[in-house]
Amino acid sequence: MSPSYLVKRLALIVYTLFVVSLVVFAITQVLPADAAVMLLGENATPDALAAIRDKLGLDQPVWVQYGHWLWGVLQGDFGTSLRTGQPVAPVMLEALGRSLTLAVLAIALMLVLALPLGIIAALRRGKLADLVVSIVSYVGVSLPEFVTATLIVLVLADWLKLLPATGFVPLTENLWDGLAHLALPVLTVSVILVAHVSRMVRSELVDVLHTDYVRAARLKGLSRRSVLFHHALRNALLPTITIVALDVGYLLGGVIVVEEIFALPGIGRNLIVAIQARDLPSIQAGALIMAATYSVVNFLADLAYAWIDKRIQYG
Amino acid sequence: MNVLEVRGYSLDYATATGFVRALDSIDLAIARGEVLGLVGESGSGKTSLAWAIMRHLPPRAREQGSISLAGQSPMTATEAEIAAIRGRRIGMVFQDPSTSLNPTLTLGQQLAEVLQRHRKLTRRQAWAEGEAMMARVGLKQPANMMRRYPHEASGGEKQRVVIASAFACQPECILFDEPTTALDVVTARQILDLFAELQAETSVASLYISHDLALVSRVADHVAVLHRGKLVEQGEVDAVFDAPREDYTRRLLAAVPRPDHRLVSGKPAAGIEPLVEVERLSVHYGRTPFLSALVGRRTAQVAGNREVSLSVRPGEILGIVGESGSGKSTLARALTGLNRFEGAVRFGGRRIAGRRDMDRAYRRDVQIVFQHPDSSLNPRQRVREILSRPLTLYGGEARIEALLEQVRLPATYVERFPHQLSGGEKQRVAIARAFASCPKLVICDEITSSLDVSVQAAVVELLVDLQRRNGTAYLFITHDLNLVRQLAHRIAVMYRGELVELLDIDDLSTTGPRHPYTRELLDAVPPPREYKS
Numbered sequence: 061m062s063p064s065y066l067v068k069r070l071a072l073i074v075y076t077l078f079v080v081s082l083v084v085f086a087i088t089q090v091l092p093a094d095a096a097v098m099l100l101g102e103n104a105t106p107d108a109l110a111a112i113r114d115k116l117g118l119d120q121p122v123w124v125q126y127g128h129w130l131w132g133v134l135q136g137d138f139g140t141s142l143r144t145g146q147p148v149a150p151v152m153l154e155a156l157g158r159s160l161t162l163a164v165l166a167i168a169l170m171l172v173l174a175l176p177l178g179i180i181a182a183l184r185r186g187k188l189a190d191l192v193v194s195i196v197s198y199v200g201v202s203l204p205e206f207v208t209a210t211l212i213v214l215v216l217a218d219w220l221k222l223l224p225a226t227g228f229v230p231l232t233e234n235l236w237d238g239l240a241h242l243a244l245p246v247l248t249v250s251v252i253l254v255a256h257v258s259r260m261v262r263s264e265l266v267d268v269l270h271t272d273y274v275r276a277a278r279l280k281g282l283s284r285r286s287v288l289f290h291h292a293l294r295n296a297l298l299p300t301i302t303i304v305a306l307d308v309g310y311l312l313g314g315v316i317v318v319e320e321i322f323a324l325p326g327i328g329r330n331l332i333v334a335i336q337a338r339d340l341p342s343i344q345a346g347a348l349i350m351a352a353t354y355s356v357v358n359f360l361a362d363l364a365y366a367w368i369d370k371r372i373q374y375g
Numbered sequence: 376m377n378v379l380e381v382r383g384y385s386l387d388y389a390t391a392t393g394f395v396r397a398l399d400s401i402d403l404a405i406a407r408g409e410v411l412g413l414v415g416e417s418g419s420g421k422t423s424l425a426w427a428i429m430r431h432l433p434p435r436a437r438e439q440g441s442i443s444l445a446g447q448s449p450m451t452a453t454e455a456e457i458a459a460i461r462g463r464r465i466g467m468v469f470q471d472p473s474t475s476l477n478p479t480l481t482l483g484q485q486l487a488e489v490l491q492r493h494r495k496l497t498r499r500q501a502w503a504e505g506e507a508m509m510a511r512v513g514l515k516q517p518a519n520m521m522r523r524y525p526h527e528a529s530g531g532e533k534q535r536v537v538i539a540s541a542f543a544c545q546p547e548c549i550l551f552d553e554p555t556t557a558l559d560v561v562t563a564r565q566i567l568d569l570f571a572e573l574q575a576e577t578s579v580a581s582l583y584i585s586h587d588l589a590l591v592s593r594v595a596d597h598v599a600v601l602h603r604g605k606l607v608e609q610g611e612v613d614a615v616f617d618a619p620r621e622d623y624t625r626r627l628l629a630a631v632p633r634p635d636h637r638l639v640s641g642k643p644a645a646g647i648e649p650l651v652e653v654e655r656l657s658v659h660y661g662r663t664p665f666l667s668a669l670v671g672r673r674t675a676q677v678a679g680n681r682e683v684s685l686s687v688r689p690g691e692i693l694g695i696v697g698e699s700g701s702g703k704s705t706l707a708r709a710l711t712g713l714n715r716f717e718g719a720v721r722f723g724g725r726r727i728a729g730r731r732d733m734d735r736a737y738r739r740d741v742q743i744v745f746q747h748p749d750s751s752l753n754p755r756q757r758v759r760e761i762l763s764r765p766l767t768l769y770g771g772e773a774r775i776e777a778l779l780e781q782v783r784l785p786a787t788y789v790e791r792f793p794h795q796l797s798g799g800e801k802q803r804v805a806i807a808r809a810f811a812s813c814p815k816l817v818i819c820d821e822i823t824s825s826l827d828v829s830v831q832a833a834v835v836e837l838l839v840d841l842q843r844r845n846g847t848a849y850l851f852i853t854h855d856l857n858l859v860r861q862l863a864h865r866i867a868v869m870y871r872g873e874l875v876e877l878l879d880i881d882d883l884s885t886t887g888p889r890h891p892y893t894r895e896l897l898d899a900v901p902p903p904r905e906y907k908s
Binding site: 271272276279281282286291295370371 | 429431458459460461462463467469471474475476477478479480488489492493524526537540
């Protein structure tokens with residue numbers, strides 16, 4: 061992997077974010093909302109509205125507004141929320157932090173569960189263990205999140221009273237309490253992730269176990285264990301990396317239902333609130349931050365790919 | 376004493392409808408320093424025998440008889456004992472080094488792991504020993520080769536690494552499963568030389584499995600002919616080749632292409648206008664990536680063909696030979712409009728300057744048959760649909776049944792799917808499809824290379840017959856020099872994208888080749904030995 065590739069990829073990320081910023085800004089412009097009215101309320105006088113429009117630059121051409129906004133973004137200033145009057149960036153970054161905590165924990169739990177399950181299913185193909193894993197993962201994939209979430213709350217919080225059902229405590233404040241509050245949402249999203257990643261690992265590993273090079277390794281006298289860990293797994297896990305990178309996207313924006321059920325103020329939930337309130341700066345900042353995170357994670361996945369499979373050369 | 380001995384060995388596979396016999400009362404023995412060639416066509420059970428000896432059988436296998444290795448029977452060994460025998464006492468060299476090596480591990484790791492496993496060397500000792508092994512199998516810069524990944528080495532280099540790991544622990548017996556089939560003729564020759572050298576040096580007992588009789592006659596002391604799971608004939612190479620006792624052996628020997636046995640008589644009429652003239656045709660692969668184009672940088676393009684000029688007369692068979700990557704298929708793809716090209720093609724007096732000029736008339740007149748019928752026939756279409764497509768496209772007069780008859784397939788095949796046909800039958804359907812539009816030129820791109828010798832002989836005979844009846848010209852692309860010398864009127868030799876020599880078949884036997892590469896190719900494949908029929 062050449063340094064020039066890294067530069068090119070980073071440039072591509074910047075370019076992507078630029079396009080995203082254009083699209084997001086354009087969409088917020090066509091939303092049926094007048095920022096001045098949102099700020100001052102329905103009963104504001106025309107004079108007051110005109111004054112605030114002038115102050116915010118709302119009467120200027122769209123591209124000038126975009127330029128102002130972009131210039132601010134480049135300096136880390138995403139504007140102030142129309143809803144709360146607070147700067148947007150810290151709020152969104154804090155929400156992103158909560159979402160990433162959820163994502164990292166869910167992916168860690170998923171890897172711990174899904175890899176062994178997929179490996180066992182592949183090694184015991186057609187046997188009882190394989191059947192159990194595939195039925196469980198079918199159920200996991202097909203149950204909607206709110207059903208899984210409700211079931212988990214019912215069992216772990218309501219009946220067994222092991223864990224708190226809702227709320228969020230920052231990990232920095234109280235690690236154990238924080239983890240306890242995160243446990244249920246992490247479990248909920250993990251069910252879905254484990255289900256589809258274990259299926260993926262299973263089918264990839266089944267394919268790899270049938271390749272000539274795995275047979276060649278067995279016929280060199282290597283033990284089953286060493287063939288599995290040394291020869292087969294690294295090839296079978298490659299596609300899993302892609303899946304994990306795509307899951308990060310899902311965990312950031314797609315788990316609004318879960319965040320809602322568990323009252324977890326992640327970036328998805330923040331974005332919904334912003335959209336309902338027509339809080340344009342918040343929407344723009346949230347969308348851009350999500351896109352940036354997603355791009356970076358995918359970039360890291362590509363690097364991991366090339367690190368494991370040396371045939372992949374980026375130039 | 377025999378190193379490997381197989382006595383009365385039968386193998387059945389359990390299927391839903393009962394047992395299927397794969398091997399039937401096999402008897403064979405290999406002594407120290409001896410090479411036994413095991414010859415058979417696909418499905419004859421040669422690979423099953425190799426798996427049985429390696430104790431790599433699926434659970435549904437049922438065995439009878441005995442296999443013994445230096446007097447001990449691996450058949451009763453536990454899994455751990457078998458793992459200790461594999462690689463240590465019996466080595467194996469596989470057919471295709473590009474699939475038998477793990478793409479994500481270095482060549483050195485894959486060689487050293489055998490030494491660590493069986494000779495209990497430390498990682499560092501194994502690495503040093505591996506480097507020595509690499510040097511011994513003729514790899515230059517062994518230290519560098521140890522660190523390379525499979526995709527960074529050529530086919531021949533990779534096969535040398537596989538051979539090195541088979542010989543690494545000085546086994547008593549090595550199984551070679553078609554070790555040169557996936558390689559170019561020149562590379563294959565070098566690997567065979569290496570085999571002979573190591574064989575003499577180590578006096579290992581070798582079982583050399585191949586479908587290629589001519590090749591086996593050169594490497595083996597004894598030969599065993601396997602047909603539908605039975606050993607039909609066995610004996611010293613000279614005895615079997617000079618006086619084959621069994622019908623099947625005779626048929627196999629007769630199917631081996633011999634350059635002195637011409638299948639095509641006469642020559643295309645001289646003096647008339649050529650059918651196709653290829654003028655300085657070049658093909659470049661590789662596009663400038665979007666980002667590089669943005670910054671205005673041009674990336675190096677790979678030349679698939681460099682200014683190739685040749686012509687084909689009506690009814691002529693022009694053979695094209697060369698190693699893989701020499702641009703044979705690239706030329707075929709350019710002439711059928713599958714590749715962008717520079718230069719021009721003159722067809723029947725018309726100038727074709729690019730893909731846009733290839734109209735319906737051109738496409739009707741120029742047809743192609745590909746190497747693998749499995750991928751060139753749509754698996755979801757019946758033979759009827761496959762053959763009716765060109766008929767509706769080009770409005771031929773022929774009926775589907777007549778097309779099938781032309782390629783000697785029964786008319787009842789129209790309702791069959793490709794998977795219900797054998798490899799040779801599938802290739803016949805592909806040939807019938809090419810002939811449906813009554814073309815003037817048919818490009819045959821390695822069309823017999825995935826077929827058994829006897830099937831190949833029948834397909835080639837069919838092609839000759841079709842050529843005689845329809846006066847079709849062929850561009851016959853192959854890597855089999857003996858085959859092309861039976862068929863072609865002229866031979867074009869390609870090397871690294873360039874046409875290096877264009878030989879008349881008569882000149883080949885009288886004045887011989889001029890270009891050193893042609894000579895190298897011819898030397899790599901000596902004509903098969905004579906046998907008395």
